[in-house]
Amino acid sequence: MEKTLTIDGREVRFKSNGSLPLRYKAQFGRDLFKDILKMASLEELANKKKIDVKTLEVLDFEVFYNVAWIMAKTADPSIPDPIKWLDGFDAFPMAEIIPELQDLLSSNFVQMKKKL
Numbered sequence: 001m002e003k004t005l006t007i008d009g010r011e012v013r014f015k016s017n018g019s020l021p022l023r024y025k026a027q028f029g030r031d032l033f034k035d036i037l038k039m040a041s042l043e044e045l046a047n048k049k050k051i052d053v054k055t056l057e058v059l060d061f062e063v064f065y066n067v068a069w070i071m072a073k074t075a076d077p078s079i080p081d082p083i084k085w086l087d088g089f090d091a092f093p094m095a096e097i098i099p100e101l102q103d104l105l106s107s108n109f110v111q112m113k114k115k116l
Helices: 020-028 032-047 053-058 061-075 082-087 094-115
Strands: 002-007 010-015
Touching: 002 094, 010 061, 010 094, 020 032, 020 061, 032 061, 061 082, 061 094
Parallel strands: none
Antiparallel strands: 002 010
């Protein structure tokens, strides 16, 4: 499944497919599913009027950037390494991007669940 988002005035394609967990593990040495569970904390954070330090301590913001990059890399193998890719943006509004990517990831999990 693919989605195109406009980030910093340019269109960026993101793709989620069956190889995504293996690509993520090969690139970052971490389990995608465990890291995705950490992303759920962002929704909790967005719903709070006041942010406490304990909530911020459980968030690993690197996960958000890694997931975005691996999904972009899956859609376009020519993009550079994560830091060079992110350096290409003047702004990378994670608060807007992550909900879009969560929907993309969730749709694959739902489809898989329906097939089982």
